[in-house]
Structure formats: structure tokens, C-alpha cells
Amino acid sequence: MLTGIFPLLVGGVLLAATPPPIPTPPPTPALGTLRQQVRRAKPQLSVSPTLDDYHQSPFQPSEIVERVHRLESDRAWAELCGELALLPDDELELFEDEIRKPDHVRHLSCSPALLIRITAYWKEAERRLATAHPLSGFGTLPSAAISIDTSKDSLLHDGELPAGQIALTFDDGPHATRTPRVLKILSDAGIKATFFEIGRNASAHPEIARQVLAAGHTVGSHTFSHPNLSRIAEPHAETEVESGDASVSLALGLKPGELPFFRFPYGAKTAPEQSFVQKRGNTTVFWNMDSQDWKIRDPHRLFLNVLSELDRAQHGIILFHDIHEQTVIVLPHVLAELRARHMKTVFFVAAPAKPGTPAVVPAWER
Ligand SMILES: [Zn+2]
16 A cells, blocks of 8 residues: 555545644643643652652652653754743753763754753852852862771761761762762762662763772762662572673773672662672661752752751761752862861771772773
8 A cells, every 4th residue: 555655546536645643742641731741840850758659659750851852853842941941940951961871862952052041050059059158279188998898898978977077978860960079079078978770870971980989989889770679580680780780890991899888779788699799798888867859959058958957866877969069069069068167077998998888099090
């Protein structure tokens, strides 16, 4: 049967062929039209009770844009542009990483205009934070390595740190642009931190992973693709742990199994997995202070939450993510606050030394 641009002869009458329908984003059951999905993204995500719920949400910008991508339709991309352009700035920013992806930029003609708006939004958010909490040059902060015997210490919750000592930890990187900015802020303050990298991100940005280690920070692993290990079958969970470690190690020029520290995504630990991690010679690192930077996207509100966590706990391990813009913006203010409170920052190293900690020079640097 003839289709497409060819004319059809039906009953002796020449009919102009109807061009094939151009796919437009169909309403997705339970999610609504593309317009509804785009407009629900921030309201839905901002009420996610946990980070796991947040990541599982079909309203994640990455999920919404992927559904458009799958249609392979210029019209669908154009419709997405139209919907994004209508969002207020504080909802549009949620789509920044999707708008920046090279794979998406070539489809999104609106990308440059939207990124100008997003950049201006973050500048204004940063200005608001700086107005409320002026940042004066504070020099450097005390920083010390805490030795952990990974063959004996299987779990760290607060690192058993004394009052006034804070271990800064950064998860889910490396990120192409935000991780280097975090490194610069830490370097300016003269301090080290502990990073828990996702295997697939380290594979995508091995040069950034190396920058983290080369700057003297400790790098641990955080699975390959960040699943909730308590919700998947044990063999799958073990593969995630092993391939996450192997990918981060490879990016760093280390051998698999040489990284000293591991962190469970979402802190979702199970007894068999904890035992598996322990047998691999890793110490599991949890946290007792949560910045909630995955959820609190306004830098001023994020800063206030960090202050309340510091007030509450007074010491221990604080969780950040070096993949969020608000985290980069708030970090200098957090460090200034630690300085004002005469607090000391610490980071974890393996003793005896292991290559994932800065005491040992990795293969690529030898
Ligand atoms: Zn994580």
C-alpha cells in the first residue's frame, strides 16, 4: 500500500496523500499532557518525602525530557521549548541540566535563551543569600585527616568526632562543571573533604574524578547507578557495588578494590550488603547531618537548614551533593559559618593507607 507523499487513486478519484501524522507528546496516563508534566515537576518533586522518592519520580526533568526524546519529533521538542519558556524562573531552573545536555541542545532551539534566564536566576539567588548573610573573606579553615582502619571500622555514623569537628562529604558526582567549582571553594579555604562518586558519573567524567583525588581529597564509591540496594535482589546489589567501585577506580587509575570507603545510596543499608561491603574491605560511611540540598533548591533556605543541622548536631558527618547549583552557591557561606563557630573540618583517610585516599599517589600520577 502506498503511503507518504504519493497521491492515491481511490475509486478513480485522485486524492492528495495525507502526510504521515507528526507525533506530538501524547498524554501519558497518570502523568498528563506534556504541559501538565512540565508544570507539575517542581511542585511534585518539592514534596518528595525522601531522596529515593525524588529520584523515582516520573516528574524528574530527566524523565520528562526523555519521554519527549523518545518521540523523535521536532514538533515535540518545539512543544517542550514552548512549555519551558512559560515556566517561572524558579521552576525552569530545575530543567537546567537537561537543557544543557549536548544531546538535547541540538533539538532545543530555545536552549540559549532559557540558559540566560537560568543564569540570571542563580545570580539573583546568590545575591539574596549574600545580602542576608554577607560573605567577608575568611581565609582558611583548620582541616585534619582522620585515620580509619577499614579492616576494623565497618561503619561510621558521625565519625565519633568530638564537638566542633565536621566532616564535609559530597555525593553523586563527579559533575562536569559543579565539582570543579566545589574543589576551588575547598581549595581556597585550605580544606579537604570526602567524595562518594557514582560509577557511571566517574566513567563519564574521569578527568574530574582525578581532579578530586589530585586536590588531596578522599574518594569513595557510591555504586554504579545509584539504586536503592535494599529494593533490588542481592546479586544485583552486589554487582552495583562492585561495578561502581571498578568504574570509580578505573577513572582514578586505581585497581578495583583499592578504594577504602563506600556509601549506600539513600543510606539504604541491608545486613547482607553491609556484610558484603565489609568483606570487600570498605568502611561504610553514613551521616548524622543532612543538608537536604537535593530538595532545598533555594540557596538561602538551604543555608538556614545547614545552620539548623549544625545547631542540632554540633559535630559529625554532613551530607552534600556536588552536583547541585545551590550547593556550590551555599558552600562558601557554610565554610564561613564553620569558621565563625571555630569549628574544625576533617576528612577520612584509610590507615593503613589505601590508594583512594590522598596519602598514596595513584598510578596515573606516578
Ligand atoms: Zn547518592
